[in-house]
Amino acid sequence: MNTTAPGARLVARVDSVTKSFGVGSNTVTALDSVSLGIRAGEFTAVMGPSGSGKSTLMHIMAGLDTPTTGRVWLGDTDITGLDDSALTLLRRRHVGFVFQSFNLVPTLDVRGNILLPFELDGRRPTREEQDWIDHLIGSLGLSARLGHRPHQLSGGQQQRVAIARALGTRPHLVFADEPTGNLDSRSGREVLALLATAAREYGQSIAMVTHDPLAASAADRVIFLADGSVVDDRARSSAEDISRFMLGMEAAA
Amino acid sequence: MSAGISLRRGREHVSSLLVTALSAAFGAGLIQATGFVNDLYRDEEGGGETQTALVAVAMVFILLALYVASIVTANTFGTIIAGRARTVALLRLVGASARTLRRDVAREGLVVGLVGALGGAIVGVGVSHAALAWGVASGVMPEAAYRSVDPLVLLPVVLVVLTTWTASHVGSRAVLSVTPMQATGAAQERSHEESVRRPVRTVFAILFLVGGASLLALGILLGLVSPFGIVVAFFGGVGSFTGVVLGAHWILPAVLRLVGRALGRSAPATLAAANAVRYPERSTRTTVGLVIGVTLVTTFAVAMATYRTILLREFGGEDVDGVLAVTVGVLSALIGFSGVIAAVGMVNNLSLSVLQRTRELGLLRALGFTARQVRGMILAESAQMSVASVGLGLALGIVYGWAAAQSLLGSLSGTGLVWPTMPWGLLAILVAGAALLAGLAALAPSRRATAVSPVAALAVD
Numbered sequence: 001m002n003t004t005a006p007g008a009r010l011v012a013r014v015d016s017v018t019k020s021f022g023v024g025s026n027t028v029t030a031l032d033s034v035s036l037g038i039r040a041g042e043f044t045a046v047m048g049p050s051g052s053g054k055s056t057l058m059h060i061m062a063g064l065d066t067p068t069t070g071r072v073w074l075g076d077t078d079i080t081g082l083d084d085s086a087l088t089l090l091r092r093r094h095v096g097f098v099f100q101s102f103n104l105v106p107t108l109d110v111r112g113n114i115l116l117p118f119e120l121d122g123r124r125p126t127r128e129e130q131d132w133i134d135h136l137i138g139s140l141g142l143s144a145r146l147g148h149r150p151h152q153l154s155g156g157q158q159q160r161v162a163i164a165r166a167l168g169t170r171p172h173l174v175f176a177d178e179p180t181g182n183l184d185s186r187s188g189r190e191v192l193a194l195l196a197t198a199a200r201e202y203g204q205s206i207a208m209v210t211h212d213p214l215a216a217s218a219a220d221r222v223i224f225l226a227d228g229s230v231v232d233d234r235a236r237s238s239a240e241d242i243s244r245f246m247l248g249m250e251a252a253a
Numbered sequence: 254m255s256a257g258i259s260l261r262r263g264r265e266h267v268s269s270l271l272v273t274a275l276s277a278a279f280g281a282g283l284i285q286a287t288g289f290v291n292d293l294y295r296d297e298e299g300g301g302e303t304q305t306a307l308v309a310v311a312m313v314f315i316l317l318a319l320y321v322a323s324i325v326t327a328n329t330f331g332t333i334i335a336g337r338a339r340t341v342a343l344l345r346l347v348g349a350s351a352r353t354l355r356r357d358v359a360r361e362g363l364v365v366g367l368v369g370a371l372g373g374a375i376v377g378v379g380v381s382h383a384a385l386a387w388g389v390a391s392g393v394m395p396e397a398a399y400r401s402v403d404p405l406v407l408l409p410v411v412l413v414v415l416t417t418w419t420a421s422h423v424g425s426r427a428v429l430s431v432t433p434m435q436a437t438g439a440a441q442e443r444s445h446e447e448s449v450r451r452p453v454r455t456v457f458a459i460l461f462l463v464g465g466a467s468l469l470a471l472g473i474l475l476g477l478v479s480p481f482g483i484v485v486a487f488f489g490g491v492g493s494f495t496g497v498v499l500g501a502h503w504i505l506p507a508v509l510r511l512v513g514r515a516l517g518r519s520a521p522a523t524l525a526a527a528n529a530v531r532y533p534e535r536s537t538r539t540t541v542g543l544v545i546g547v548t549l550v551t552t553f554a555v556a557m558a559t560y561r562t563i564l565l566r567e568f569g570g571e572d573v574d575g576v577l578a579v580t581v582g583v584l585s586a587l588i589g590f591s592g593v594i595a596a597v598g599m600v601n602n603l604s605l606s607v608l609q610r611t612r613e614l615g616l617l618r619a620l621g622f623t624a625r626q627v628r629g630m631i632l633a634e635s636a637q638m639s640v641a642s643v644g645l646g647l648a649l650g651i652v653y654g655w656a657a658a659q660s661l662l663g664s665l666s667g668t669g670l671v672w673p674t675m676p677w678g679l680l681a682i683l684v685a686g687a688a689l690l691a692g693l694a695a696l697a698p699s700r701r702a703t704a705v706s707p708v709a710a711l712a713v714d
Contacts, residue, residue: 059708064619064706064707064708065706065708084623084624085623085624085625088618088621088622088623088624089621089623091619091620091621092620092621093621097619097620099616099619103616104616105524105613105616105617106531106613107524107527107528107531108523108524108527112523116520116620117620117621119519119520119523120520120620120621120622120626121621122519122520165620
């Protein structure tokens with residue numbers, strides 16, 4: 001695994017990004033001049049304790065939030081100055097999302113949820129896209145569930161629908177926020193394996209925020225954040241190594 | 254101790270207070286008016302028939318107002334409880350029983366009823382004397398020994414207190430479905446199917462529908478021989494409409510689904526159509542006020558137009574037109590009142606439903622719904638609801654209005670059965686007003702929905 005190759009293509013990149021909340025003496029700096037790139041075709045985990053800024057960083061990279069200072073690229077687009085509707089279109093077409101919970105629109109069935117990004121664009125998937133979606137539905141084991149509503153599915157099944165939706169548009173980046181946080185350990189392992197497979201077999205770039213060392217050990221690369229700064233950036237690691245590093249970080253703090 | 258959670262929140266009850274005060278004022282004023290007319294005709298021969306008819310008509314409209322007010326109050330209390338779910342859950346968590354909490358809510362209803370009814374009655378009596386003084390001064394009413402306060406005024410006051418109390422108790426049943434788990438933030442949204450199955454309620458709805466419709470038909474037939482047919486028809490109307498309201502959880506979603514199909518196939522329209530029928534309880538609460546308002550206005554308009562047709566044919570001349578103009582003026586107060594209530598209810602409930610869907614809206618924004626698409630979705634929901642309620646209200650109102658005219662005046666010589674007269678102008682205003690209301694009702698919630706950033710919405714627990 002060529003995790004440190006300079007010049008590898010980047011699908012998302014932040015340069016000296018700072019994000020602060022509040023005004024005056026109440027200002028909280030969530031991100032302190034972070035520079036980082038997510039490499040194409042890789043499964044990257046972003047780790048850190050609560051309040052480390054990992055979620056804020058991912059929100060900014062995914063075009064959900066804007067930085068206070070610094071620049072952000074998604075694909076080849078500089079998204080720093082984009083307005084709300086441009087960011088919305090960008091998310092719709094080039095970013096896939098898998099959240100911890102509340103991933104699916106409750107009023108739509110499985111098929112409707114998976115096709116939602118296309119519906120929002122006011123178009124039907126092309127023949128090629130439809131084949132891809134059918135392939136995803138088959139390989140995620142959702143063929144028998146297409147007419148089900150989210151509340152009729154287990155947590156793991158709901159998460160698989162979210163993954164199918166996220167991969168369906170072949171986005172530049174799939175952004176997963178604690179995707180296993182609400183699942184039992186077996187469903188959690190399944191979801192991680194699916195994400196790892198998507199990166200390995202389809203070359204899908206994935207960025208996952210997590211505080212679970214076991215989840216992070218499924219990734220090709222692990223980035224550690226603490227107090228709004230990147231403190232380490234390492235290749236695939238075992239859950240034990242990641243835990244040890246996290247505990248060391250806690251002790252140093 | 255638990256009364257503390259409720260009584261401190263006077264602001265929530267402003268709309269209920271308004272409803273009770275308006276209905277009490279309306280009832281007191283109307284009773285006063287019939288009293289004044291009594292005073293006027295006390296010594297005359299042949300006045301008796303007019304008086305009885307007047308009191309009968311006044312009572313019909315007072316009961317109608319109370320009926321509307323109690324349904325609106327019950328729905329308002331339901332909405333208030335929905336907004337308090339977290340607090341109720343917390344109280345349940347620390348050991349308050351659901352029954353105690355519900356009794357507390359009903360006690361709030363009693364207080365609201367007492368304050369509103371007394372205040373409203375005082376206003377109503379005051380207004381009646383002001384109107385009388387103006388009438389005498391301008392020569393519309395002759396000088397006479399008018400009574401100061403008709404003892405019958407107590408009747409609407411007591412009725413308002415009782416109906417408000419009952420309505421708050423009915424509306425507070427939502428307390429029973431709040432579980433202590435909801436306080437921990439771990440509770441899942443209740444799925445919509447759970448709230449639909451209500452076999453007992455459905456049976457009652459059908460009984461009321463069938464029974465009411467039969468009484469309505471009987472009233473119309475009776476009306477062919479006596480003006481008191483309207484009393485029977487009135488109970489038939491209330492009965493069948495209660496059936497509609499009770500069965501609203503399957504009638505309204507069906508109508509909404511029908512209207513939703515007309516919205517189109519875009520993603521916002523599809524979602525709006527699905528949202529409107531997702532919580533039958535909530536969409537019923539939101540729309541039922543408008544259904545009642547429109548039914549009432551249409552009933553009134555069609556009844557008046559049909560009365561006019563019949564009376565002009567019977568008596569002819571300007572006298573009749575003059576009397577009708579006064580009557581229309583008096584009854585317009587009722588119409589305006591229910592319109593305001595329906596508007597308040599619709600705005601309240603749509604806002605609430607948007608507020609409760611913050612996370613879902615955040616998800617949609619994250620996935621690529623533009624702010625405009627979200628606004629479009631909420632406007633489509635609002636439009637779907639108002640089209641459905643106006644359509645249903647119009648259909649019901651035409652039937653009821655015609656039945657009212659037919660059962661009151663069908664016995665006049667040579668009338669027999671007549672076609673309803675359609676007041677096209679008023680109906681057009683009604684439709685335009687409802688469209689305006691749909692837009693207004695969507696305005697605040699859609700602004701709130703698009704002001705929320707997707708990150709903030711998804712962070713909500």
